[in-house]
Amino acid sequence: MHLFNQKTSFTFAHHKAYQAQENDLIFVTNNSGEIYLIDNTIPRYHELHQHNLEGGYYFGSINDAACVIYFDNHQLDIAKCRIRELGDVLPVELFQATLLANHLTYWLKTHRYCGRCGGEHELRNHEFALQCTRCALVAYPKISPCVIGLIHHGDKILLAKGKNSPTGAYSCIAGFVNPGENLETAMAREAMEETGLTIGNIRYFASQHWPFPNSLMMGFYAEYVSGDLVIDYNELADAQWYSIYELDQVKLPAEISIARSLIENYKTLYTQSN
Ligand SMILES: [Zn+2]
CATH class of the missing domain: 3.90.79.10 (Nucleoside Triphosphate Pyrophosphohydrolase)
Known part of the structure; x- marks a missing residue:
């Protein structure tokens, strides 16, 4: 299974002030290339209510379900799995979203402040990019x-x-x-x-x-x-x-x-x- 030129039902999109819903797919990755799973798949928001999650970055959807990134600032007591071993475990659209979640999570965590003036970053309104609240410099996801x-x-x-x-x-x-x-x-x-x-x-x-x-x-x-x-x-x-x-x-x-x-x-x- 590979993703070259493969179109899946995952669609990348941006929504700045998103409030997570019960059935949203929640992607929590860590700095070691791992993602948290429940029953071997991506958990829904209602399954993680009791956990102390930070973040809430909407980054797209799969059919009717929103895909949202949260941070694992506090260890979650659920199973983790190495993302690169999930290619044959998750459906292709969930795997594609997982890869993107890992990319964006790393970028968000390492770009909390402006590289020019040190001001705090916030998400832009109309695109998945960060903007300095002090000098307005824009930072795009690093590739x-x-x-x-x-x-x-x-x-x-x-x-x-x-x-x-x-x-x-x-x-x-x-x-x-x-x-x-x-x-x-x-x-x-x-x-x-x-x-x-x-x-x-x-x-x-x-x-x-x-x-x-x-x-x-x-x-x-x-x-x-x-x-x-x-x-x-x-x-x-x-x-x-x-x-x-x-x-x-x-x-x-x-x-x-x-x-x-x-x-x-x-x-x-x-x-x-x-
Ligand atoms: Zn700045």
Whole structure:
């Protein structure tokens, strides 16, 4: 299951002075990429009445139910689950809303004050943005552009394990885009920095919202051009060339990730054309 180009019944919207209703869907995420669930799904407002919740940010709807963000400033005594493990648990529209809730919650919690004058922020009337109550500077939700690329050479693909990977999976080369770079330049730089390889024929594949806490992943394919594999151990624990015919021996990234789609799609295309 993945969300590329997939339209769901979740609709993003803004409502500044929203009062939560009994059947609203309440999204409470924490700083560790977890969300609070009741009976393995997103709780309704009436199920959380007794908890001491702060926030109340309307951010859209699913059919007739409003989607509202609250903060976990006080620990809730209900179950938490890692959001990136919910792709096969929640219906796709709830999962999409959960991803956005995590993104917006992190942003709201880390942008309580104006970056220019230190004044307090408040939500704007007509859009999901914060405005300084003193100097009127507007802050929009932060999005961090990130490139991720599958480097290939015939039936071989380059897979790497991040030094701080929580899952230990072998994935594609990835990194943040620096100011002044375009996406292709960033992809080529990341490949050179992390693996010592020169790449070419960089082609766009798809993009994915990856709110841990605020990335927009932009996926590419790239051909190996030259160079020997020289691993940057500051970033990676390991990197190796794998044949697409031996991937069952490799721990691959989660099925919901764009990295997994890049890998599976390349395998399919290569197998069909050879
Ligand atoms: Zn200000």
